Amino acid sequence: MNIGVFDSGIGGMTLLHQAMVLMPHEKFLFYADTDHVPYGTKSKEQVISYVDGVIQFMISHDCKAVLIACNTATAVAAAPMRSKYKLPIIGIEPAVKPAVAESEGKRVMVVATPLTVHEEKLRNLVQRVDNAHLVDLLALPRLVEFAERGEFVSEAVTDYLKEQFSEYELERYGELVLGCTHFNFFKDTFRKLMPEQVHMIDGSLGAVRQLARILEAEGALAKPLAQKAQSWEKNKNDISVRYFESGREILDAGKLHYIESLHERLEKMRLL
Incomplete structure (x- = not known):
């Protein structure tokens, strides 16, 4: 089963990257809701509607947990989504x-x-x-x-x-x-x-660690957690991840190359 990670755009890759470093043996599904980016200037009702649609998509794509990799979506939509759905839904908030x-x-x-x-x-x-x-x-x-x-x-x-x-x-x-x-x-x-x-x-690392603890407690991790963070550069070719833009899978080689360049930047920023 997959771990679903989503945001209104590429910002959520911050948490996806942390998750790939901490849990390199998991399968990931990343969803950027680019049709509605940015969430931060939308109404509360709009954001709740968008998030509801994304979580339904995640469930239909065999996700065992969802990581809301967006502070705005967490602030306005995490609570109602947890009330509505049974799978673990982890959010992020400013630290x-x-x-x-x-x-x-x-x-x-x-x-x-x-x-x-x-x-x-x-x-x-x-x-x-x-x-x-x-x-x-x-x-x-x-x-x-x-x-x-x-x-x-x-x-x-x-x-x-x-x-x-x-x-x-x-x-x-x-x-x-x-x-x-x-x-x-x-x-x-x-x-x-x-x-x-x-x-x-x-709050990105804290949110990913919380997700890992929940999955570990449920016996739902693909493999036991490593004692320390893994090297993204070393493991990147072995990590399973599919990328979507508002429900459309990204298969274009140029876009996937750009996504890898974003991971390279995030790795540099992670080590700052």
């Missing part, structure tokens, strides 16, 4: 709690999509863990657009982030939470713009 715990009194910046920033789930999370009022939320909608067209390192990306950060005293920050899976593609640019003491954190 605010560990960021606050590690901030040592410095401020914490959470960057995400507009819908995630304004959604009650994130605001409740911040209220629950941010007793010292250290957390700032910043929406970066254009980063999703840059990512979807494969523009990861450019003057336009740098200028956009500089403009968005211009109202903040960055020296006051200790943690930067990447609250959208698309944003991991830009870790090198974030690193250049942020002061040296700022630590970047995201």
Whole structure:
């Protein structure tokens, strides 16, 4: 059986990549809902409808679990989907709690999509863990657009982030939470713009580990988990994964080559 991973676009490959590193013996199905990207600017009702359709697709394609590799979709749709379907559905949320715990009194910046920033789930999370009022939320909608067209390192990306950060005293920050899976593609640019003491954190590895724990507890892993993360470069040709764009399987050699280049970039970003 497969592990289904999906997002509105390529951002979910962040979690797919982590899952391939942690569980290289599993079979994966990756679904990018490119007909509806980005989710972060859609209504709550629209996103719930999209996610419902994707999970039905996953079930019809023999998925034993679904990883919602999208902070926005998790925030608005994970709870109703878990109520509706029996298979494990794991989501991802901004890693605010560990960021606050590690901030040592410095401020914490959470960057995400507009819908995630304004959604009650994130605001409740911040209220629950941010007793010292250290957390700032910043929406970066254009980063999703840059990512979807494969523009990861450019003057336009740098200028956009500089403009968005211009109202903040960055020296006051200790943690930067990447609250959208698309944003991991830009870790090198974030690193250049942020002061040296700022630590970047995201929830992708935590979500994948949670998925692995659930499957392990159910005896549903293809093989026992390795003691440490495997080499993606070493295992990439042996990992079984099928890619879909809004239900259409990607078979074109050019597109598959581009997807491999995205994995190569994510591996570099993972090791930063």
